[in-house]
Amino acid sequence: MGEYEAVIGLEVHAQLMTETKAFCTCPNRYGAPPNTLVCPVCLGMPGILPVLNRAMLEQAMKLALAVGATVHPRSKFDRKNYFYPDLPKGYQISQYDEPFSTGGSIELKVDGHRKSIRIRRIHLEEDAGKSMHQADGSTIVDMNRCGVPLVEIVSEPDMSTPAEARAYLNEIRRLVRWLDVCDGNMEEGSLRCDANVSVHRKGSEAFGIATEVKNMNSIRGVERALAYEIERQIGVVEGGGTITRQTLLWDETEEIARPMRRKESSDDYRYFPEPDLVEVVVPSEWAERISRDLVELPRARCMRFCQEYGLAEATAEVLAGERGVADYFEALAKESGDPRRAANWVQGDVLRILKERNCDIASFPVSVSDLAGLMNEVETARLSLSGAKKVLDRMIETGRSPESIIEQEGFAQTSDAREIEEVAREILAKFPSEVIKYKSGKKNLFGFFVGETMKATKGQANPKVASEILQRLLS
Amino acid sequence: MTLKIPPHQHLKNHPEELPSAVETCLQAIEQAKPLNAFVHLLADRARHKAVEVAQATGQGEELPLRGMILAVKDNIAIEGTSLSCASRILKDFKSLFTATAVARLEKAGAIIIGKTNLDEFAMGSSCENTIFGPTHHPLDWERVPGGSSGGSAVAVAAGLVHAALGSDTGGSVRQPAAFCGVVGLKPTYGRVSRYGLVAFGSSLDQIAPFATNCQDAFAVLCIMGGKDEHDSTSAAYPMSYPTEGLKPLGEKLRIGLPKEYLEEGLQAEIAEVVLQVARGLEKAGHDLVEISLPYSKLAVGVYYILATAEASSNLARYDGARYGFREHSAESLQDIYTHSRAGGFGREVRRRIMLGTYVLSAGYYDAYYKKAQRVRRLVLGDFLDAFGKVDVILAPTTPTTAFKIGEKIDDPLAMYLSDVYTTPANLAGIPAVSVPAGKDTKRLPIGVQIMGPHFSDELILQVGCDIERLHGRI
Numbered sequence: 001m002g003e004y005e006a007v008i009g010l011e012v013h014a015q016l017m018t019e020t021k022a023f024c025t026c027p028n029r030y031g032a033p034p035n036t037l038v039c040p041v042c043l044g045m046p047g048i049l050p051v052l053n054r055a056m057l058e059q060a061m062k063l064a065l066a067v068g069a070t071v072h073p074r075s076k077f078d079r080k081n082y083f084y085p086d087l088p089k090g091y092q093i094s095q096y097d098e099p100f101s102t103g104g105s106i107e108l109k110v111d112g113h114r115k116s117i118r119i120r121r122i123h124l125e126e127d128a129g130k131s132m133h134q135a136d137g138s139t140i141v142d143m144n145r146c147g148v149p150l151v152e153i154v155s156e157p158d159m160s161t162p163a164e165a166r167a168y169l170n171e172i173r174r175l176v177r178w179l180d181v182c183d184g185n186m187e188e189g190s191l192r193c194d195a196n197v198s199v200h201r202k203g204s205e206a207f208g209i210a211t212e213v214k215n216m217n218s219i220r221g222v223e224r225a226l227a228y229e230i231e232r233q234i235g236v237v238e239g240g241g242t243i244t245r246q247t248l249l250w251d252e253t254e255e256i257a258r259p260m261r262r263k264e265s266s267d268d269y270r271y272f273p274e275p276d277l278v279e280v281v282v283p284s285e286w287a288e289r290i291s292r293d294l295v296e297l298p299r300a301r302c303m304r305f306c307q308e309y310g311l312a313e314a315t316a317e318v319l320a321g322e323r324g325v326a327d328y329f330e331a332l333a334k335e336s337g338d339p340r341r342a343a344n345w346v347q348g349d350v351l352r353i354l355k356e357r358n359c360d361i362a363s364f365p366v367s368v369s370d371l372a373g374l375m376n377e378v379e380t381a382r383l384s385l386s387g388a389k390k391v392l393d394r395m396i397e398t399g400r401s402p403e404s405i406i407e408q409e410g411f412a413q414t415s416d417a418r419e420i421e422e423v424a425r426e427i428l429a430k431f432p433s434e435v436i437k438y439k440s441g442k443k444n445l446f447g448f449f450v451g452e453t454m455k456a457t458k459g460q461a462n463p464k465v466a467s468e469i470l471q472r473l474l475s
Numbered sequence: 476m477t478l479k480i481p482p483h484q485h486l487k488n489h490p491e492e493l494p495s496a497v498e499t500c501l502q503a504i505e506q507a508k509p510l511n512a513f514v515h516l517l518a519d520r521a522r523h524k525a526v527e528v529a530q531a532t533g534q535g536e537e538l539p540l541r542g543m544i545l546a547v548k549d550n551i552a553i554e555g556t557s558l559s560c561a562s563r564i565l566k567d568f569k570s571l572f573t574a575t576a577v578a579r580l581e582k583a584g585a586i587i588i589g590k591t592n593l594d595e596f597a598m599g600s601s602c603e604n605t606i607f608g609p610t611h612h613p614l615d616w617e618r619v620p621g622g623s624s625g626g627s628a629v630a631v632a633a634g635l636v637h638a639a640l641g642s643d644t645g646g647s648v649r650q651p652a653a654f655c656g657v658v659g660l661k662p663t664y665g666r667v668s669r670y671g672l673v674a675f676g677s678s679l680d681q682i683a684p685f686a687t688n689c690q691d692a693f694a695v696l697c698i699m700g701g702k703d704e705h706d707s708t709s710a711a712y713p714m715s716y717p718t719e720g721l722k723p724l725g726e727k728l729r730i731g732l733p734k735e736y737l738e739e740g741l742q743a744e745i746a747e748v749v750l751q752v753a754r755g756l757e758k759a760g761h762d763l764v765e766i767s768l769p770y771s772k773l774a775v776g777v778y779y780i781l782a783t784a785e786a787s788s789n790l791a792r793y794d795g796a797r798y799g800f801r802e803h804s805a806e807s808l809q810d811i812y813t814h815s816r817a818g819g820f821g822r823e824v825r826r827r828i829m830l831g832t833y834v835l836s837a838g839y840y841d842a843y844y845k846k847a848q849r850v851r852r853l854v855l856g857d858f859l860d861a862f863g864k865v866d867v868i869l870a871p872t873t874p875t876t877a878f879k880i881g882e883k884i885d886d887p888l889a890m891y892l893s894d895v896y897t898t899p900a901n902l903a904g905i906p907a908v909s910v911p912a913g914k915d916t917k918r919l920p921i922g923v924q925i926m927g928p929h930f931s932d933e934l935i936l937q938v939g940c941d942i943e944r945l946h947g948r949i
Contacts, residue, residue, distance in 0.1 A: 045570070048670070
């Protein structure tokens with residue numbers, strides 16, 4: 001970016017995970033056959049009226065409180081009017097000048113530095129249907145998504161790099177998943193992001209003209225689209241041109257942002273208060289109860305992991321990256337009585353397996369008590385650490401208990417001195433010249449003998465016992 | 476006005492006669508076809524329902540409206556039947572569900588015989604803006620019955636049904652009731668669920684009954700009213716229908732006469748009838764109090780900003796994309812919208828959509844919509860002040876009696892002024908009833924209007940009963 005600075009603000013839409021839609025009783029579910037989760041209300045048939053789903057308020061409240069926003073005791077719904085085939089009423093029920101909450105912030109850590117991104121507002125609205133443009137030029141519409149409850153989280157333009165935008169989105173995604181209010185799936189569109197971005201010369205007081213970039217369906221996509229758009233804007237300014245206010249659509253495959261086809265007139269949504277709904281009233285007792293029942297938030301949990309379990313901050317942050325993982329770790333720490341080892345297991349093997357198998361912690365097949373049992377086998381030296389890891393892999397593959405795998409597949413570590421001595425003698429006999437070198441002072445060959453002994457026992461020898469025996473035989 | 480079917484009180488006691496009463500009703504409607512009150516008959520549905528209600532007798536079922544045959548304005552939904560709103564855009568549309576008000580009436584034993592004509596999407600005051608052609612005044616076929624609920628008013632006035640449902644956004648039930656000489660009640664906003672009523676001005680609309688007398692209007696109101704989980708704006712105000720019906724007024728009332736409602740622009744004969752009624756009520760022991768409702772003069776202007784603003788949004792769903800009329804020659808999406816809406820909506824509807832779109836547009840919102848909202852609160856404030864001094868308000872319903880077909884159709888402003896005395900109650904959300912109280916020299920009916928505080932629907936109907944008794948003597 002050189003002598004330029006970028007100013008980035010994000011608008012994030014998150015679909016709330018309520019049982020039913022925002023204003024009718026249709027199930028709120030992704031992936032059903034098209035147009036099967038609909039009723040006269042969400043289809044906007046003549047004569048219908050919306051009725052607000054309280055669960056929507058409750059979930060929005062959790063999110064607002066979690067970012068430290070002020071939930072307004074009263075807010076109202078408005079109609080945002082525009083024509084599109086996937087908008088059956090010809091207007092979207094949204095909130096305009098009296099949003100559900102204002103204020104709050106998201107704390108980021110990017111490349112080692114911390115930054116706080118302010119949130120301007122969070123408001124409630126309903127999703128539209130989904131238009132699918134066909135190869136023959138026609139468009140078909142799936143109305144299942146009509147009326148799915150959304151929150152729109154609008155940030156202040158506090159980000160200055162694509163990396164910060166990525167970190168912000170990661171944080172929002174972690175938070176909505178942590179709070180169980182949205183699954184954060186950008187591919188399926190349950191979390192969506194539009195970006196506003198402008199550039200100006202460093203030191204300049206005035207911001208440049210911002211453009212809006214839409215249609216990114218991954219966090220990486222947002223980062224790339226922003227990098228692209230910032231570069232484009234700098235190029236325009238450098239070339240002596242001016243930036244025009246416009247909306248661009250990100251093309252993920254071509255990695256370019258194209259201006260959206262210009263509409264014939266400028267957008268005028270003609271917002272006005274939705275007369276079919278009454279004011280949204282949040283009694284203070286309700287907000288207090290939700291605040292009280294709010295789960296421990298990621299940052300607080302991370303700090304507590306450091307203090308309570310003596311973990312390094314980096315480790316604690318990884319463990320608090322997702323609520324399910326943090327819960328798993330904490331249960332394992334308690335069950336095993338060894339928080340640090342538990343942290344190593346979760347941070348290392350559990351997360352590695354989740355990544356390899358591309359699944360989340362909720363479907364991790366090894367129970368906390370089985371993993372704690374495995375840790376205990378290492379503690380009592382029945383298993384070597386590497387043996388235990390192999391047992392864990394076998395548990396994942398077979399779904400069998402650690403006990404049966406250890407017994408039937410011969411992973412048990414042996415501390416039987418006679419057995420180990422026999423192998424050790426064979427090893428020393430096999431490498432006579434190394435023995436001579438060792439005895440003449442090359443003491444660092446000791447590790448070689450231990451390694452060979454372990455190899456010969458397929459790792460089942462207790463390394464401590466093997467060392468003692470080798471010491472004795474070589475002295 | 477003579478009833479062409481047996482009285483509902485009779486049918487209530489002789490439910491076995493219901494199936495034949497339905498046939499009589501259908502024949503009467505057929506004979507009155509030139510009036511053009513009905514646009515769709517629900518003959519088989521009504522026959523089926525008549526047998527069902529007749530058979531339910533003796534099984535101890537509570538059917539307070541047993542014996543009542545009703546007509547319903549064709550902007551109120553009944554599952555599987557027409558919901559045309561007298562518009563080309565919904566001409567062949569059938570509803571997927573039934574309005575709460577209708578469902579409650581049917582559950583109470585009422586029989587719905589058919590759907591009635593209206594001004595397209597309830598926009599009009601004459602029942603002329605309709606794809607089905609104008610409805611005629613039953614006493615003078617060259618005249619309009621009023622509107623927009625003209626078909627329902629005529630169905631009751633011509634004695635074809637016992638009662639009917641209309642919708643009142645700015646006077647669409649009271650004005651035709653006054654023109655046709657029947658009772659028309661606009662309930663307190665929120666008293667009757669709007670679920671199933673095709674929205675025009677959502678913050679003003681109420682489903683509203685027509686009947687030949689206040690007792691019957693009260694019965695229909697009680698049965699169809701009350702909280703509905705499908706309508707957030709419906710009020711949790713207890714509604715139950717007392718078996719003895721509307722009780723006579725037990726107390727002396729303070730009756731307000733708003734001077735602004737009796738000034739210029741009011742047909743002299745109507746002013747005379749209002750004053751006659753006032754004197755009659757005074758003689759009956761009530762106190763008359765002159766009051767002032769200065770902001771009511773702004774009501775028509777405010778109404779036509781707010782109602783059209785809401786309508787422009789409410790009617791956006793009729794775009795040719797999903798159901799209803801589509802102009803098939805259109806090629807682009809933009810053309811589907813503009814051609815379907817231009818071809819599907821009539822002139823008056825298009826005019827109001829344009830007006831409503833304009834007042835909500837960026838740069839005009841504050842000057843029109845927002846200001847109108849403020850004046851709306853002032854209109855309400857007037858009424859709240861007045862109800863500190865008086866119990867009910869007596870006023871004319873309309874500035875004139877029924878006018879001629881074609882007289883105002885090309886003069887929207889003159890047409891809008893038909894609502895000058897009725898729009899204030901909609902803006903304030905208060906109940907108002909029009910009761911027949913006399914005739915002009917052309918023998919055309921004159922209605923007087925009684926308005927009361929929020930949820931005083933029963934009280935204004937009680938006053939209406941007193942006026943009915945007086946009228947008998949006038």
